[in-house]
Amino acid sequence: MKIGIIGKPQAGKSTLFRLLTNHAASANGKVQMAVGRIPDSRVDVLARLHNSRKVTYATIDFWDVPGFQPGRNSLDFLQSVRDVDSLVAVLRAFDEETVPSLTGIQPYEDFNDLQQELLLADWMLLETRLERLAGQxxxxxxxxxxxxxxxxxRETLEQDLPLRQLELNSEEEKLLRTYDFFTKKPLIAVVNLDEEQMHADSYPQQAALEAELARISVPLIKVSAQIETExxxxxxxxxxxxxxxxxxxxxxxxRIANTVYRHLGLISFFTAGEKEVHSWTINxxxxxxxxxxxxxxxxxxxFIRAEVVAYEDLVRCGSMxxxxxxxxxxxxxxxxxxxxxxVITFRFNV
Ligand SMILES: Nc1nc2c(ncn2[C@@H]2O[C@H](COP(=O)(O)OP(=O)(O)O)[C@@H](O)[C@H]2O)c(=O)[nH]1
Ligand SMILES: [Mg+2]
Structure with missing residues (x-):
């Protein structure tokens, strides 16, 4: 599972990437990947219950994508997000004199610029494919x-809606899977607030941004990269x-890690014992x-059988x-x- 962190320059992408993965982002602006741990208190509880010597959390791969500058690096930008499974758009709301912004503080416009770029790329992909098919x-x-x-x-894109909004049956989903449409990828938005905005729960272009995200069913998470760093x-x-x-x-x-996880339709099951508690990711x-x-x-x-107990039942009972x-x-x-x-133990023959 690869998650691309996208947004304009100076939005706080690398700061969040670092926090999600505990890795320093590269200085040269190249796409950089690192593994992020999905915090899950259930893993800790199971480890305590079993006196486990080792714990392994679920992980996903995050990519720190270079900042998108409309009209300047479109192709590079699209290239770097072509094969990610999901997108996290970081939108700058924080006001900070020492961090210059090219365009001013405009999270709604910034989101729109990103979205329009992705819609346009899908539109072109669609047109090319339609022409080719008509001939065949x-x-x-x-x-x-x-x-x-x-x-x-086409109808969906004409309404300025991302393709993930389109309801398809499983046959249709399968047909589309080979296309790698950008707006088909799950997306979550993260607005990066300063401390004042966080306390006031208010930031520039808030109403416009929230209305647009609601229109296209994209979840919004409010964070302050600065506070998170502290x-x-x-x-x-x-x-x-x-x-x-x-x-x-x-x-x-x-919250970001867990929202990404859930939004991708991922769930965890556990194997648990004295040696190790391990969280495994499945669909x-x-x-x-x-x-x-x-x-x-x-x-x-x-595979012979699975011996299963629900996490809640195990914790409530306190022992197997x-x-x-x-x-x-x-x-x-x-x-x-x-x-x-x-919580599963598998019985199997080799
Ligand atoms: N005041 C403030 N500064 C921030 C915040 N988030 C990031 N920054 C600063 O903004 C600058 C750009 O952040 P960075 O994460 O490199 O942005 P990127 O270009 O999107 O990767 C850095 O100097 C950060 O320390 C924030 O929430 N508040
Ligand atoms: Mg960066």
Whole structure:
């Protein structure tokens, strides 16, 4: 899973990238990738319950994409986001004299510039493909179906709507998958506030931005990269007190990571024991057999059954012994649809 962090220069992209991944962004502005941990308190709780020696959290890969400058680096920009799975748009609202902005503080315009660029790129891709298909109509048996889906795409783009808004059946989804449309990628917006704006819950162009994001069903997360940086430098207890004062229960970084995760349709299941608690990432709707394959292909191939307990049940009972006594322990077959938070032991033959 690759997430591209996009936005105008000086928006706070690299600062958030650093916080999400604990890596310094490169100085030369090239796209840089690093692994970000998805904070999940369930992992910590399971580790305590099992006295585990090791904990492994779910991760996703973040890319620090060079700042987008309309009319100046369009091709480079599009190239660097072509193969990411999902986009996080960082929008600058913070006002800071020492950090010059080319255009002034205008998060709504900045968002629109990004969106228009992506819509236009999809539009061109669509036109090229439509022309080619029209020529193949007699030879290519699939051309008719594909044309129909692309016509739907055209109507959507004509309404200035991203393609992810389009409701498609699974056949149509499959046809579109090969295209790598930019506006098909899940997107979340992060507005980067200064401390004053954070406290006042108010920033320039707020109404326009929030209305546009609502129109296209894009979630918005408010953070202050500056405050997040300060939180990251505190020890756990001080960080908790500081966040309490701010009236938040979770750091902005944790909120971004978790929103990206959920928005991508990802869920976690756990394997837990004294040796290790491990959080594994799968797609919503994946079967037990497929989940087993995340751990090892041998376990997938030799799958016999999954021994499953829901996280909440295990924590409420406090031990596997109690879980069994209460009849909350389940044996599931290969087609069982794994639920977020399942704690699983796989039985398999090699
Ligand atoms: N005051 C303030 N400065 C910030 C904030 N976020 C980032 N900056 C500063 O803005 C500058 C640009 O940030 P950077 O993350 O490099 O932006 P990028 O160009 O989008 O990667 C740096 O000097 C940051 O320290 C913020 O929330 N408040
Ligand atoms: Mg940067």
């Amino acid at each position: 109509r007699t030879k290519n048996p699939k051309a008719g179906e594909e044309l129909a889906v692309l016509e739907k795409c 939180i990251s430098e505190l020890d756990a207890e001080d960080a908790r007190v500081f966040m309490e004062e701010l009236g938040v229960s979770e750091s902005g970084i944790a 919503l709707g994946d079967t037990a057999r497929r989940a087993a394959g995340k751990i090892h292909s041998d376990i997938e191939r030799g 012994q109690k879980v069994k006594e209460e009849g909350l322990f389940r044996l599931e077959g290969k087609d069982y649809i794994v639920q977020d938070g399942d």
